[in-house]
Amino acid sequence: MNALLLACQFLPLLGFLTIALFGNTEKKIAALSFWTTHAMGLSIIVLLAIWAYSGFSAHEFEWFTLYERGSYRFPLLFFLDKVSAVYLFAVWVIFSVIVRYCRNYLHRESGYKRFFMTIFSFAFGLNMVVLSGSIDMLFAGWEIVGVSSFLLIAFYRHRIQPVRNALRAYTVYRFCDIGLLLGAWMGHLLFHESDHFSQLSLLFEHNASPASFPALLLMSLLIFIAASGKSAQFPFCFWLPRAMEGPTPSSAIFYGALSVHLGVFLLLRTSPIWSYHILTRTLLFGIGLLTVLIASFAEQTQSNIKGQVAYASITQVGFMFMELALGLETLVLVHFLGNAFLRCYQLLVSPSIVAHMLRVEGAIDTAIDTKKPSLQAYLPVSIRDTLPEVLQNTLYVFALQEGNLELLVRSILWTPLKQMGANINRANVWLKLAIGAGIIMVFMLAVLTGVMDFTYLAVPAVLAMVMASLSAFSQKHSFISIWNAVALSCLLAASAVWFLHPSDWSYILLFATGIIPSWLLGILVLGKLPKNENFRDSPFAYRAMAETNPGLSLLLFLSFLGLVGFPITPAFIGEDLLLYHASSHQHSWVAALIAVCFVINGIAAARVFLRICMGRPSEISEA
Numbered sequence: 001m002n003a004l005l006l007a008c009q010f011l012p013l014l015g016f017l018t019i020a021l022f023g024n025t026e027k028k029i030a031a032l033s034f035w036t037t038h039a040m041g042l043s044i045i046v047l048l049a050i051w052a053y054s055g056f057s058a059h060e061f062e063w064f065t066l067y068e069r070g071s072y073r074f075p076l077l078f079f080l081d082k083v084s085a086v087y088l089f090a091v092w093v094i095f096s097v098i099v100r101y102c103r104n105y106l107h108r109e110s111g112y113k114r115f116f117m118t119i120f121s122f123a124f125g126l127n128m129v130v131l132s133g134s135i136d137m138l139f140a141g142w143e144i145v146g147v148s149s150f151l152l153i154a155f156y157r158h159r160i161q162p163v164r165n166a167l168r169a170y171t172v173y174r175f176c177d178i179g180l181l182l183g184a185w186m187g188h189l190l191f192h193e194s195d196h197f198s199q200l201s202l203l204f205e206h207n208a209s210p211a212s213f214p215a216l217l218l219m220s221l222l223i224f225i226a227a228s229g230k231s232a233q234f235p236f237c238f239w240l241p242r243a244m245e246g247p248t249p250s251s252a253i254f255y256g257a258l259s260v261h262l263g264v265f266l267l268l269r270t271s272p273i274w275s276y277h278i279l280t281r282t283l284l285f286g287i288g289l290l291t292v293l294i295a296s297f298a299e300q301t302q303s304n305i306k307g308q309v310a311y312a313s314i315t316q317v318g319f320m321f322m323e324l325a326l327g328l329e330t331l332v333l334v335h336f337l338g339n340a341f342l343r344c345y346q347l348l349v350s351p352s353i354v355a356h357m358l359r360v361e362g363a364i365d366t367a368i369d370t371k372k373p374s375l376q377a378y379l380p381v382s383i384r385d386t387l388p389e390v391l392q393n394t395l396y397v398f399a400l401q402e403g404n405l406e407l408l409v410r411s412i413l414w415t416p417l418k419q420m421g422a423n424i425n426r427a428n429v430w431l432k433l434a435i436g437a438g439i440i441m442v443f444m445l446a447v448l449t450g451v452m453d454f455t456y457l458a459v460p461a462v463l464a465m466v467m468a469s470l471s472a473f474s475q476k477h478s479f480i481s482i483w484n485a486v487a488l489s490c491l492l493a494a495s496a497v498w499f500l501h502p503s504d505w506s507y508i509l510l511f512a513t514g515i516i517p518s519w520l521l522g523i524l525v526l527g528k529l530p531k532n533e534n535f536r537d538s539p540f541a542y543r544a545m546a547e548t549n550p551g552l553s554l555l556l557f558l559s560f561l562g563l564v565g566f567p568i569t570p571a572f573i574g575e576d577l578l579l580y581h582a583s584s585h586q587h588s589w590v591a592a593l594i595a596v597c598f599v600i601n602g603i604a605a606a607r608v609f610l611r612i613c614m615g616r617p618s619e620i621s622e623a
């Protein structure tokens with residue numbers, strides 16, 4: 001069974017690598033994807049059969065320890081139970097259908113190879129989430145799924161709107177990743193060596209809670225934020241219909257079937273934490289109820305099939321949140337399978353439906369009035385028709401504006417950060433340096449004279465880290481400045497934690513070995529661009545490096561992944577270590593600010609990547 005778990009996990013990665021290395025033609029890519037998908041499907045079927053034969057008992061497998069030092073361990077831990085079995089079955093069926101569908105649907109598409117590489121990386125990340133045995137490993141898969149989604153929304157990179165919507169979706173993902181980052185940190189803090197999913201339920205079996213109620217409430221809220229963002233629940237409903245800008249198969253596998261249900265999976269995995277008290281259950285029920293109401297209204301005013309299917313899927317996930325709050329976990333799993341298969345089917349047939357309707361419209365007499373009184377008599381009367389006209393118009397505008405949720409989220413999360421960053425950027429450089437040097441001198445004197453402890457030197461480092469992140473977040477006109485500010489923020493975060501824990505350099509070096517090479521690689525690539533290159537608030541500000549110089553574009557993408565702590569460099573474990581060491585000295589505010597800055601840095605770096613690599617080559621001269 002352990003070998004099958006590894007096969008299910010790594011066969012998609014094998015497919016990604018073989019397509020990248022040997023997929024020179026559509027025929028080869030189709031053959032490689034066919035055999036890899038069938039091998040993965042066979043592994044999943046045999047695994048589930050053996051699991052069922054063994055009595056459906058939960059199975060945990062620790063492959064090896066990726067990193068261990070002191071009391072910190074990062075094991076590669078796999079866990080199979082009824083929840084992961086249901087999700088794994090859905091992955092097999094839907095992924096196999098999508099791969100077969102795409103072999104014909106994307107025929108002669110310029111991004112054929114790029115699409116297949118991306119969906120195989122998505123399958124690798126999704127299986128990692130589904131089979132993860134701890135929240136750390138789940139977060140690694142969560143990040144892979146997020147970046148794959150980001151790339152597929154911007155698949156049609158010649159058009160500006162898909163690129164903007166990719167950044168919008170990635171921004172929501174990153175903001176909500178704060179919940180998962182801090183949730184993992186709190187899991188280490190509260191549960192210590194018992195943060196495996198297989199052990200969570202055991203912690204709550206006794207009458208005594210493993211942590212105080214405020215701590216569990218805070219952790220529950222962080223989990224709700226992460227789940228709501230990933231599954232497009234209130235107040236993050238707005239991004240999912242815009243994510244449909246990608247190809248129809250990616251919309252089916254991501255936002256109709258699998259990715260949109262990962263928030264539900266996270267709630268199922270962490271149910272012992274948030275289901276411990278009636279208050280958190282009520283909050284979850286309220287999130288689902290608000291989502292159902294808003295998404296049901298918004299669905300009625302969508303002018304395209306994909307938008308309607310997106311809001312229908314959001315509504316059903318809202319019902320799943322409510323079912324989870326009521327403790328109906330088995331019903332949620334059945335509901336998930338039904339909704340995933342239905343939405344996948346609806347999205348895959350939507351192009352055919354549109355083509356059929358256009359043919360019908362062209363064939364009939366356009367002078368036919370479909371609203372004649374004789375026909376109206378047979379039309380059903382809805383509840384909406386019985387409402388006063390003013391209320392009908394109000395509801396229509398409310399639905400058309402999608403509840404103004406995007407404006408609400410922007411005003412709470414986005415706009416204040418951008419304004420603070422803009423104020424920092426407007427200040428004179430020498431003034432900022434003078435103020436920073438003055439603050440550092442004051443703290444150094446206080447430490448040297450014994451007024452303060454050495455750990456208080458973390459305060460100016462954290463302040464400088466926050467200022468660097470906000471500066472990068474609001475900067476538009478100099479990508480070199482953004483890149484440097486992101487790297488500086490990461491290094492300042494490491495410095496702040498070292499001030500709190502100066503006895504050990506190992507985790508600082510581990511983090512730096514991922515950040516510094518990525519930063520230098522990005523600087524090398526950005527240095528190849530014209531010296532007067534600036535960002536402008538113009539659609540022509542996209543530089544199309546992916547088309548004009550694919551090699552440099554790939555290098556910039558890899559440096560972007562390394563700089564944001566993606567699980568391809570030691571910086572991923574380094575981030576977790578920084579949060580772990582910050583919390584071990586009872587400085588929770590430092591860990592929280594570091595997590596927020598890491599998220600902001602990821603958004604700023606993603607904007608640089610999109611602005612430089614996306615766009616149409618013919619627009620460069622027009623800019």
